[in-house]
Amino acid sequence: MKIKIDLALCQGHSVCLGEAPEVFNVIDQDDGYPHVKVLLDSPPEALRAKVMKAAKYCPNSVITVLED
Numbered sequence: 001m002k003i004k005i006d007l008a009l010c011q012g013h014s015v016c017l018g019e020a021p022e023v024f025n026v027i028d029q030d031d032g033y034p035h036v037k038v039l040l041d042s043p044p045e046a047l048r049a050k051v052m053k054a055a056k057y058c059p060n061s062v063i064t065v066l067e068d
């Protein structure tokens with residue numbers, strides 16, 4: 001799987017970090033607002049359940065999981 005993020009819509013809620021800290025971090029940006037940073041663009045299958053939960057519960061629906 002591959003992860004795609006729509007950064008323009010990310011508002012730094014950190015739900016993704018809570019669900020899958022192996023894959024997502026949330027860091028402050030130059031504009032002063034936190035945004036998600038993807039740590040693993042192509043996470044292993046073992047993390048699929050966590051990644052899917054992060055995508056499902058992201059309040060802004062900015063995480064898309066693509067199959068490769």
Ligand code: SF4
Nearest residue numbers: 010011013014016058
């Ligand atoms: S990806 Fe979603 S849950 Fe993660 S910081 Fe951005 S808006 Fe929040």
